[in-house]
Every structure is written in C-alpha cells, then in structure tokens.
Amino acid sequence: MPLPHDALVLVADGRKMLFFRNHGDENQIDLRTEAHGARRDRKDREIKTDAPGTAKQSFGYGRSTYEEADFQQQEEDRWIKDAADELKSRVLRGDFDALAIVAPPKALGVLKKCLHKEVARRIVSTINKEMSGRPVPDIEALLESETAAGDLPTA
Template sequence: MPIPNNALVLVLDGRKMLFFRNQGDENQIDLRTEAHDERDDAHHDRDLKTDAPGTAAAGGARGDTHRPAMEETNFKQQEEDNWVKEAADELRKRVLRNDFEHLCIVAPPKALGVLRKELHKEVERRVVCTVNKEMSGRPIPDIEALIISETKTAEPSEV
C-alpha cells in the first residue's frame, strides 16, 4: 500500500529513532524530519556486567571441571531492546493523542521483532507498511526510494 500524505514514518534500530512525516502524497513520497533521538552507546558489556555467569560442575569421573550453567547475558543487546521498547511507547503515546492515521516502520529484523511484540493494538491497526531493513544511517532520499520500492504495487501488464 502506498504511503498517504501525513503518514508517520519510523526508522529505527537499536541506537537511533527517527520520525518522519510524509509531506508528499501516495504517488510522490516527501519525508520531512519530525523528531530524532540517539542512544548514548558509550557503554560496553565489560562496563555493564559485574560478574561472570554461574557455573556448574561437570558430571562423571572428571567432576573437577566447571562450565557456564547458562549463556552469558548480552547487555548491549538488552540496551538495544530497551531502546526499541521506548520507541513502541512513543508510538503508543502518539496514537493515543491521535497524532497519526497511517504508520510505516523501517527497522532491521531483530529490532522489528522486538517492536512488534511491544506495539499497542491501536498502533498495530494503523501500520500500513513495514520494511525489514537497516536504514537509520542512510540519507532521506535512500529511505524514500526504499519505501517506494517496497510499496509499489504490481502494475498490470499491457497486452
């Protein structure tokens, strides 16, 4: 489905959140920046974790060896997931203010998966397009071209 005039476009990853408004129409997308935010990415796993994962003794005759009982937590991924959840919360606030009728989401697979789980039902109802691609570092014309290519309907062939 083409992106209508005044549709909200969210371009998101685990570090950036960009909101655009389509000032064009269904035939010519013209994205204008409405808001943007970037997460401080200064922390590294080693700065966030305080201890090693738990260990369990291996069974059998060699019971003196130890190995992690569970996978080590990826704190960077947790931060990115929390950032995506903040974006879902912002969309919820906007939809409850009736800020948009149509929504297009552009996000990489992992972020899109987290976002979908967190979307408010009313936000879900207004999604007209989702594009599974990392675009937060790309210029606006590239984002517009991607959305156009993803939403272009198959034209009937002439006989």
C-alpha cells in the same frame, strides 16, 4: 498500499530512532524529520554487574559456567521497546492515522512484539531493511518502491 499524506514513518534499529512525517501525497513521498534519538553505546563493563554464574558438576571435578548474556543485544532490544512506547503514546493522543516502519529483521521482530494494538492497526507498510544511517532521499526511494510494488495486481 501507498503512503498517505501526514503518515508517520519510523526508521529504527538498535542504536537510532528516526521519526519522519510525509508532507507529500500518495504519489510523491516528501519526508520531513520530526524527531530523532540515538542510543549512547556503553561498554559491557558499564552494563553488567558480575561474572557469569557457575554450576557444580554432578560428576567429576570442576565447575561449568553459564553462557554469558549478550548485554549489547539487550540494550538494543530495550531501545526498540522505547520506540514502541513512543509510538503508543503518539497513537493514543491521535498523532497519526497511518504508519510505515523501516527496520532490520531483529529490530522489526522485537518491535512487532511490543506494539500496542492501536499502533498495529495503523501500519500501512513494514520494510525489513537497515536504513537508519542512510540519507532521507534513499529512505523516500525505498518507501516509494515498496508501496508501488504493493499496488501491483496479483495474478
């Protein structure tokens, strides 16, 4: 489906969140940056509070430790959930009618689970690709190629 004029585009991963607005039309995408944010990377020692837990063996000597949580992944997931919250607040105040999302697989999966039903209704395109570090013309070219591919008749 083509990206309409004034559509919102979210390009996100676990570290960056970029919001663009399409100032072009369905034939020529012209993205303009509307908002952006970047998560500050924190060291594991700043995130976790304790050592991994242990459990006493039911037989023999010693203790086994539980697998330690991936704190960096938890931080990235929280960041993506913040993007979903931002989309929810925007849609509830009538900020957009069409939405395109560009995100890597893991981030896209987390984002889709957290989306409000009104946000999900307005999605015209989701692209499973890491693009948050790419220049705007590359993002525009990706969106044009993906939306053009969606217009092809199916046999």
